Amino acid sequence: DTAVSQTPKYLVTQMGNDKSIKCEQNLGHDTMYWYKQDSKKFLKIMFSYNNKELIINETVPNRFSPKSPDKAHLNLHINSLELGDSAVYFCASGQGGQTQYFGPGTRLLVL
Amino acid sequence: EDQVTQSPEALRLQEGESSSLNCSYTVSGLRGLFWYRQDPGKGPEFLFTLYSAGEEKEKERLKATLTKKESFLHITAPKPEDSATYLCALIGGATNKLIFGTGTLLAVQP
Numbered sequence: 285d286t287a288v289s290q291t292p293k294y295l296v297t298q299m300g301n302d303k304s305i306k307c308e309q310n311l312g313h314d315t316m317y318w319y320k321q322d323s324k325k326f327l328k329i330m331f332s333y334n335n336k337e338l339i340i341n342e343t344v345p346n347r348f349s350p351k352s353p354d355k356a357h358l359n360l361h362i363n364s365l366e367l368g369d370s371a372v373y374f375c376a377s378g379q380g381g382q383t384q385y386f387g388p389g390t391r392l393l394v395l
Numbered sequence: 396e397d398q399v400t401q402s403p404e405a406l407r408l409q410e411g412e413s414s415s416l417n418c419s420y421t422v423s424g425l426r427g428l429f430w431y432r433q434d435p436g437k438g439p440e441f442l443f444t445l446y447s448a449g450e451e452k453e454k455e456r457l458k459a460t461l462t463k464k465e466s467f468l469h470i471t472a473p474k475p476e477d478s479a480t481y482l483c484a485l486i487g488g489a490t491n492k493l494i495f496g497t498g499t500l501l502a503v504q505p
Contacts, residue, residue, distance in 0.1 A: 288438075315491060317492070317493075319493075324497070325433075325480065325497070325498055326495065326497050326498075327439070327482070327484075327493075327495040328495070329492040329493060332491060332492060339490075339491075340490060340491070340492050342492070374438055374439070376493075378491065380491065381426045381427060381486045381491045382427070382444070383427075383429060383441055383444050384429075384441075384493055385441060386431075386438035386439045386440075386441075387438050388437060388438045389436075389437070389438050
């Protein structure tokens with residue numbers, strides 16, 4: 285059983301388009317996260333949701349909008365995609381300040 | 396500001412040649428220090444969590460240790476399958492966000 289899953293795995297799109305990435309966890313955790321890994325492989329947090337409530341927003345452009353329909357799902361919608369949005373996006377889940385478990389990543393390429 | 400610095404950036408070892416990866420950190424109120432392994436094209440895979448200075452955790456050829464300023468990931472008699480990027484991260488203060496280092500790319504040659 286996959287603990288944290290993301291779809292799609294790859295996303296290639298044109299500048300200006302809108303796209304969504306979906307994430308699901310079956311670990312029963314209350315908190316889910318979105319991280320961005322840039323071309324230098326540096327991982328940085330973007331958002332965190334706890335029981336469907338946004339608790340961390342790391343000054344990400346408002347073109348990025350996370351949505352959590354329930355505590356097992358956290359989606360990321362990106363409007364008006366830009367070249368600089370190309371990166372790998374990872375979803376993670378955890379319980380409180382404990383270990384976070386990561387999904388396989390979504391590789392986004394904006395042309 | 397909480398910060399994590401990993402060294403070296405890259406390390407090449409011969410199979411069986413033991414070594415250590417370093418993670419130095421500054422944080423206000425450490426709540427956990429985490430080690431992850433990341434293979435190309437995959438998500439970070441959890442290895443260890445350390446909570447307080449003096450703590451050690453072991454798994455197969457890997458051992459993680461923690462002091463008040465740094466953590467080490469010791470690799471004993473590595474094998475080629477240990478080749479990966481090793482990431483150090485911490486959670487500090489009142490938030491639950493992981494602060495990552497830039498990782499150490501380990502290559503173990505047969």
